[in-house]
Amino acid sequence: MAVVKMTTYGELPAVHLTAADGAQATVSLFGAHLLSWKTGDGQERLFVSSKTPLDGSKAIRGGVPVIFPQFNVRGPGLRHGFARISNWRLTGQGGDGGSSYVEFSLAPQDLAEEHRLAWPHAFALTLRFTLHGDALEMDYSAHNPGAQPFPFGVALHTYYDVGHLDATSISGLRHQQYTDHHNNTRVQDYPALHFTEKHDRMYEVTPNVTLNTANATLRLEQQGFEQWVVWNPGQEDAAALVDLADEEYLNFVCIEPARIHQQPLAAGATWTGKHKISV
Numbered sequence: 685m686a687v688v689k690m691t692t693y694g695e696l697p698a699v700h701l702t703a704a705d706g707a708q709a710t711v712s713l714f715g716a717h718l719l720s721w722k723t724g725d726g727q728e729r730l731f732v733s734s735k736t737p738l739d740g741s742k743a744i745r746g747g748v749p750v751i752f753p754q755f756n757v758r759g760p761g762l763r764h765g766f767a768r769i770s771n772w773r774l775t776g777q778g779g780d781g782g783s784s785y786v787e788f789s790l791a792p793q794d795l796a797e798e799h800r801l802a803w804p805h806a807f808a809l810t811l812r813f814t815l816h817g818d819a820l821e822m823d824y825s826a827h828n829p830g831a832q833p834f835p836f837g838v839a840l841h842t843y844y845d846v847g848h849l850d851a852t853s854i855s856g857l858r859h860q861q862y863t864d865h866h867n868n869t870r871v872q873d874y875p876a877l878h879f880t881e882k883h884d885r886m887y888e889v890t891p892n893v894t895l896n897t898a899n900a901t902l903r904l905e906q907q908g909f910e911q912w913v914v915w916n917p918g919q920e921d922a923a924a925l926v927d928l929a930d931e932e933y934l935n936f937v938c939i940e941p942a943r944i945h946q947q948p949l950a951a952g953a954t955w956t957g958k959h960k961i962s963v
């Protein structure tokens with residue numbers, strides 16, 4: 685049987701889910717932010733920076749930041765949106781035989797006044813985390829209960845604990861088109877992406893990909909999103925991030941299912957996206 689308990693992570697109120705097989709997830713209400721996912725064997729799968737604030741003063745560096753209503757600076761508002769720095773509500777929990785879940789929601793009344801005034805649209809977000817054996821599923825939805833369309837972008841900015849970058853690669857992206865941080869658009873003509881320098885790439889199509897690390901092979905699947913963003917800051921950019929220790933860029937990669945361009949959500953419509961990670 686699944687067990688759901690309130691806990692704290694740093695100074696943040698959080699929800700801890702333990703599945704029948706021992707898999708665990710910890711999600712802070714701040715950002716509906718998944719901070720830890722351990723499979724039944726006790727192995728941590730996510731990276732969290734040793735320098736990140738964990739007091740609600742700033743977005744968390746690590747885990748799974750939830751991006752809405754804009755990706756990065758692709759929109760007029762806050763970089764990566766306000767969802768990752770807002771307090772969500774725990775609105776569901778449960779499970780059946782093999783799976784257990786917790787669900788979180790965010791609506792305008794949950795926002796700090798400055799964000800509500802800056803983005804005055806009716807919206808309802810839900811995010812469900814489901815543990816199912818050695819897999820984690822994130823079901824994300826954005827609903828427009830208002831009378832006017834609004835533009836939005838979304839992503840699940842997943843930071844994977846890779847042990848060491850030297851032993852890490854991503855396969856499944858050969859022949860896929862990407863745009864890099866110099867704004868060059870190319871087609872990847874080699875089978876596996878290795879991390880020898882900074883990478884900040886947006887792959888335009890959405891095949892499933894495989895993350896290979898020294899200790900694990902993770903299969904990543906997405907539905908409803910439109911890109912994979914692959915990010916590791918490299919040594920120089922990492923040194924400029926105050927919420928990341930200088931050498932920690934060697935310990936993670938971000939692989940993010942995303943819908944990076946802001947597109948309208950019609951009145952009454954709902955967008956849904958799924959991200960599944962299997963070990």
Ligand SMILES: O=P(O)(O)OC[C@H]1O[C@@H](O)[C@H](O)[C@@H](O)[C@@H]1O
Pocket residue numbers: 743756763764841884885913915940
């Ligand atoms: O520092 P932030 O706001 O969490 O963003 C981290 C990174 O997020 C990635 O998704 C972007 O592609 C990068 O360009 C960005 O640097």
